[in-house]
């Protein structure tokens with residue numbers, strides 16, 4: 507499996523040996539020793555350089571993006587996310603759960619609040635704060651982004667804080683939209699994880715309803731007034 511990332515468009519992404527979070531660097535080093543054929547590095551933003559929608563997950567899954575090198579690729583969450591993008595005409599090609607499947611995103615980019623896989627899928631508050639500098643740089647490098655879809659409360663709180671807001675004033679709620687001054691609108695969804703879908707906290711229909719609202723809002727923004 508190749509690890510080329512056709513979506514990497516900006517020098518503002520973290521380097522593959524980013525040293526800023528010691529605990530995650532140690533985990534990366536262990537994973538490189540145990541699984542030398544895996545990606546095992548900060549997972550870079552994937553998608554359309556002219557995206558209007560940025561999707562922000564929490565962090566790479568150990569055997570998903572950390573293994574394959576592309577956000578949400580290789581684990582269950584990606585199956586639902588990429589199927590939904592396809593349904594809304596936001597991708598071109600067929601998602602085959604590998605980074606060399608030729609899939610292209612249309613008007614969408616995908617990233618994570620924390621770019622390195624954390625142990626037990628749980629980044630610390632300090633790691634979240636540190637990595638948010640890259641989310642800010644990603645947004646600065648992509649001025650066309652008008653909407654951010656955050657997946658889950660942790661990604662929501664991190665994104666709100668990273669963009670200068672107070673999570674206590676903009677509480678996470680599935681389906682909510684938050685409009686802060688000077689930054690793109692932020693749309694909340696429960697994370698499309700296997701656990702959330704198995705427990706029906708998030709159904710495909712609920713997830714599609716969020717995308718329907720985002721695509722309608724983006725379309726309305728393009729309508730001449």
Ligand code: SF4
Pocket residue numbers: 520524525526527530531548620621622633636637640
């Ligand atoms: S999580 Fe982000 S800031 Fe921390 S080491 Fe990885 S890329 Fe660097």
